[in-house]
Amino acid sequence: MQATADRCSRIDAVSIQLEGADHASTSSPRFSQDINGLRAMAVLVVMLFHFGVPGLRGGFVGVDIFFVISGCLMTGIIVRRLEAGRFSLVDFYVERARRIVPALLVLCVVLFAVGWLVLLPSEFRRMGKQIASSAVFASNLLFWRQSGYFDEGSHEKWLLHTWSLAVEWQFYLLYPLLLVALRRMVGAARTGFALAIVAVLAFALAVVGAERWPTSAFYLLPFRAWEMFAGGLVALIPFPPGRIGRRWVQVSGLVLLAIGFALIGVETPWPGGLALLPVTGTALVIWSAWERSALLGHPVAQFLGTISYSVYLWHWPVEVALRRFESGILATPTAHIATGLVLSLSIASLSYRWVERPARRLGQSGAAKRGGLLRRDVLQFGAASLAIALLGAGVWKLQGAPWRFSDTVQIADREATDGDPYGPRCFSTFGPALPPCRIGFDGPARVLLIGDSHALAIATALAAAAPAGGRSAGGVQFQGYASCPTVQGVTYGAHSELKCFDFNRTYLDPLTEGTESPVPLVVTNYWSSYLDASGLKFAGRDASGADPQPFNIDGYRQRFEATMCALARRRPVYVTLPFPEFAEHVPRTMALRLMRDPHAPDMTLPVGDYRQHNAQVIGWMQAASARCGIHLLDPVPYLCPDGLCRGSLNGRPLYTDRHHLSEFGNRLLVPMFRQVFVGGAEEPRASPSAW
Structure with a gap:
């Protein structure tokens, strides 16, 4: 030895x-x-x-x-x-x-x-x-x-x-x-x-x-x-x-x-x-x-x-x-x-x-x-x-x-952490999904929200859009999973810790089945990110998630439309169009600009660039709307006035990074989300099958 x-x-x-x-x-x-x-x-x-x-x-x-x-x-x-x-x-x-x-x-x-x-x-x-x-x-x-x-x-x-x-x-x-x-x-x-x-x-x-x-x-x-x-x-x-x-x-x-x-x-x-x-x-x-x-x-x-x-x-x-x-x-x-x-x-x-x-x-x-x-x-x-x-x-x-920086720089930088207040208890990033949680007031669910991290980013704005009426008016019932498209039959083949297929089977599939419900459903995703997601695959033929099939864009489009139509047959469905996405980290970039110039202009993105970047997904949504009657919520009038999508407002960022809206930024969408509650004065109640 x-x-x-x-x-x-x-x-x-x-x-x-x-x-x-x-x-x-x-x-x-x-x-x-x-x-x-x-x-x-x-x-x-x-x-x-x-x-x-x-x-x-x-x-x-x-x-x-x-x-x-x-x-x-x-x-x-x-x-x-x-x-x-x-x-x-x-x-x-x-x-x-x-x-x-x-x-x-x-x-x-x-x-x-x-x-x-x-x-x-x-x-x-x-x-x-x-x-x-x-x-x-x-x-x-x-x-x-x-x-x-x-x-x-x-x-x-x-x-x-x-x-x-x-x-x-x-x-x-x-x-x-x-x-x-x-x-x-x-x-x-x-x-x-x-x-x-x-x-x-x-x-x-x-x-x-x-x-x-x-x-x-x-x-x-x-x-x-x-x-x-x-x-x-x-x-x-x-x-x-x-x-x-x-x-x-x-x-x-x-x-x-x-x-x-x-x-x-x-x-x-x-x-x-x-x-x-x-x-x-x-x-x-x-x-x-x-x-x-x-x-x-x-x-x-x-x-x-x-x-x-x-x-x-x-x-x-x-x-x-x-x-x-x-x-x-x-x-x-x-x-x-x-x-x-x-x-x-x-x-x-x-x-x-x-x-x-x-x-x-x-x-x-x-x-x-x-x-x-x-x-x-x-x-x-x-x-x-x-x-x-x-x-x-x-x-x-x-x-x-x-304290090393001016107040304006601090405000811009703080926006990087001004998001996802319900994330720790409402949002799953890996492993089994967390149970549904209520955002807003007590009482019956006024609206259902499902999606990925973009849904979590706007959850409080959706709750704020609910009509006033006391605590019995209800709030938002939310279920979300990280990097998980709200599309049936999609799974992750490369990252087994991400249980996207299991999440959709548990929370999305029941929404496509059972009796009709007047409770509206809002679907929000980081849609553009799933067009080139190498980890995405399709579930096997037995719908168990085993033996996944290779991902292709045509199959994804078909499953997207089929899912939206199945949801729309059971309840009112509102799908948010993609949010503007910036090339740079918005809070950091804005803070650095303000360090150099306290009067630096706000960050903007031409609305034409936004539409070009998201043209394919928006086309799918419009086709699903025409075929199935889903309602499309367009953030452009609220985030992109005068042909420019704003990354910041008066020096304060609207995003926590490049594409997630902050709690300050999502408030601009409250008027958009009020459309979800129009005609909903009859006090809708969640059906037992809805989570």
Whole structure:
């Protein structure tokens, strides 16, 4: 066991899994050029993927490569020290902290300073929460609760990439305990066999999780542990025989990695079955122990591998900053990529030189260890991490320090959060749908509202349009689900956590059946977004949602019209035409304009552009209206006077982002929604079948 453990512990001088490495240690016989080159490959594909280099759809698997390498390193260190009778859990944690924590905290401090100087209160508040969670290695839990890694809003999260560091640290905390327990239960000789069983079970969990709970599987340690266990097995399996054998083992591993980069994309359930490609490929490269690779041993690869931790730390904030601040020629794809690469490598080199290397030397001498300075280091790291976490939490608690800006800027920025007051208890973003809820007054339901997040955005305006008449006049009964078109037979094939088909079967289908009802139904969707929704599919022939069929636009139009007609046969149906959609985040853009000019004009969009963008969907709605008698609610007269759709009014945004109306903006539609209640003075009551 000693020889096999030494094979992975030989890279102890090289920090693994996004940790810095002292290039001066290359003179040591324990330095592994192939591992360092593998780290360079991993961080390079991650960086190029994030900067949007065409053709690299699977670059995010570079993180999986790091996980495998880290599993090998941790196993080598732990097993070697256990066999020598000198393993210390405290020392193990101290060494991990010394390599990871300083550079991460420096990044957090720099981002805090940048945020204080230039970020709007709503942006700075979100950054504060990310800093707090990253400093205590819990950011994977934060981002798991928010949204998917590949979502549109990911480029507004400055520390999104630290989720992998959180997973890694959580693995550090638990893995030594697992290895010690396995050795005690089955003995040192059978530890590898026991770990293999654990790895297979963990892989099975990941495959199931990637299909059923994709966001959880992506971010959480239980679904990622098998990748690190795979690296651990490499440390416990003998070398492949012969010089030629080692070379071909490494070539095979590199081929598997290349296939993985080509086949895997953001739509791939991850880390599912296809994750075997990069994981197995990485394991083979490490297992080969072939040091003479022209690719991995190239000086450029060695340099990049040496600074890979700092490259990983800094490249994503650089990407977010470029998207946030760049303009003109820097906004072109080529200039964006080139600028991102130059800045990332330059800042990473400085971070490695002035932060990583000095931090790694702390407590290294024998005298320092005997004097307890190693343990003192971890107390200092812990205190620093806690201080940064409290700083970030304070920013979040203080609403992003809004006093840094004028009142007009604060008002514009606050509109980004002036929406969805009923969202937490009325609106489902994943998993089973929440039960229906009442918006407005008590009493019988005066109107039913169903739809996606656009329906939630106008729910209070619809309630405000109800005729006065006391509490018995009734309110709005609302049911909504995120990114779910109100169309029968539509399901999600790529995102199993989104239960759109189940939601429609539970709440939409009953509205098309049963007896007639005078209670009107309002249907509101983000209609234009579903014309090119890659995750949408059609339910199978048995209408159970199983065996979904491929999505096509003609089939979607037919199902849309059929659904509207089925609804109109049972009750009055009102369908809102699409709301204007802006190219830029309205509150942020307006706030930035007001920072430069307190008298900046309001944001507008030509109504012709609106009609052109939504012509196809509006045509479908008009056809359904002519055929089925549904009523169309047109927001243009209320949001687009004088031929210009307003994004703001007197400097105050009407939207919370690019296309969701704020509570201030939706009030402009109250006169439009009064049409729903015309002729409804006979006190309609909801039928028992209506939810």
